[in-house]
Amino acid sequence: MREWADFTTEADANGALTVQIGGPLVVSSVGQIDGGLRAIEGPVARLDLGQVSEIDTVGAWVAWRLARDTGAEIVGASAKAARLIAAVRGSKDDTAITPERRPVAERVSGAVGEYVDGMGKGVIGFLGFTGAMLVAGGHLIANPSEFRGKALVRQIELVGISALGIIGLMSFLIGIVIAQQGAEQLRQFGAEIYTINLTGRLSLRELGILMTAIMVAGRSGSAFAAQIGTMKLTEEVDAMRTIGVSPAEALVVPRVLASILIMPLLGFYAALMSIIGGAFISMTTLDIPFMTFLSRIQEVVPIHDLWVGLIKAPVFGAIVALSGCYQGMRVQGNSEEVGLRTTIAVVQAIFAVIVLDAFFAVFFSEVGWG
Structure with a gap:
């Protein structure tokens, strides 16, 4: 044959x-x-x-x-x-191999509708996840012996101490840019001295904590999503539930608490590095002595600008950590989902931080801290 x-x-x-x-x-x-x-x-x-x-x-x-x-x-x-x-x-079938392409208006409106529906479901899911985390936190308060202190210290090290280098360099360069560009505009009016006011207030009130939150979202928020997502794929989270360990208490609470505690310190550190960067460029281009720049900051920057940054910091830290952990817990199916959820966690965290910063700006202006 x-x-x-x-x-x-x-x-x-x-x-x-x-x-x-x-x-x-x-x-x-x-x-x-x-x-x-x-x-x-x-x-x-x-x-x-x-x-x-x-x-x-x-x-x-x-x-x-x-x-x-x-x-x-x-x-x-x-x-x-x-x-x-x-x-x-x-079995002959005259059905087209590819479906007929719908008009642009239908496709756009359908995509917007799906996005809005998904956003609504995402908000509900995030609120449910936040509630579960609060319940886990309440349980740990009632049973402090079950709190994982070493896990908290480890996360503080990863989120805060390991990020000092990159955040310091970024903030230093941002301070240089603010002072240099501000001086260029103020020079037209003979008001270069007000570069100190501009640099100090922007660093302490807005850019110090805002850029720190964005950096932490890209660095630590993505790491939270990837770590927890990988544990979901390898069924480590299911194994924790099987042996009676709450994943929220063991994985989420230490990360969220570490972010809340370390963000004010990171934000203050970033603001100082930004001011130092402004002082450095002012010394070289505006002939303002370095120490004169720093002493002048104390006179022209009101103390409530510092409090504005410190108040926003823990809120931003909580948003970044919750977003990363929530998206990590939603991973299922395959390894591609880990990358997708990590990307979503970073985008959501940065978007939420910027929106909240806008709300804070309006709120503090209304209460007289503008």
Whole structure:
């Protein structure tokens, strides 16, 4: 028995074309002759399957397609071949392979609707997750012996101490940019000295804590989502529940608490580094002595600017940590989900931080701390 399929074409005295297929007409061998059969042009009188040793559904479809496209009559088919060809002939479907593309208005409105619906479900899920975390925190307050102090210290190290270098460098450079660009504009009015006011107030009130929160979201928020998400995939979270350990208490509470505690310190540190950067560039371009710049900061920056930054810091820290942990807990299915949830955690945290910062700005202006 031949192990491959082949075909021949022959024209009789009247010019009628006959195609004869031989060998096994099955999925493993039909690819060798499919291209040749598709290339046959013109009417075909007969399709002879008498030499086909074996046939399956794929082979029956190839034979039926050739007969349909060329108008050939199928002859010599075995009982099995005839039964399979009849089956594939009855399964003809005129449905388009790709769906018809809807109008732009329908697609845009549908996408917006799906997004709004998903956003609503996400808000509900996030509130539920926050409630579960508060319940876990209340349980730990009632049972302080179950609190994992070492886990908290470890997360403080990862979120805060390990980030001092990058946050300090970023804030120092931002201070240089603020002072340099501010001085360029104020020089037009002969008011370069007010560069100190601009740098001090922006650093302590807004940019110090805001840029720190964005950096922590990209650095630690993503790490929270990836770590917890990987634990979900490897079923470590399920294993913790099985042995009676609450994942919220063991994984979420230490991370959230560490972020809340360390963010005010990081924000204050970032503001100081930004002021130092402004003082450095002012010393080199504006001929303002370094120590004069720093002493002047104490005179022109009101103390409530410092309190504004310190009040916002723990809120931003909680948002960043909760977003990362929530998206990590939602990971399921495969490793691609870890990357997706990590990206969503960072985007959501940064968006929420910026929105809250806007609300804080309006609120503090209304209470006289503008």
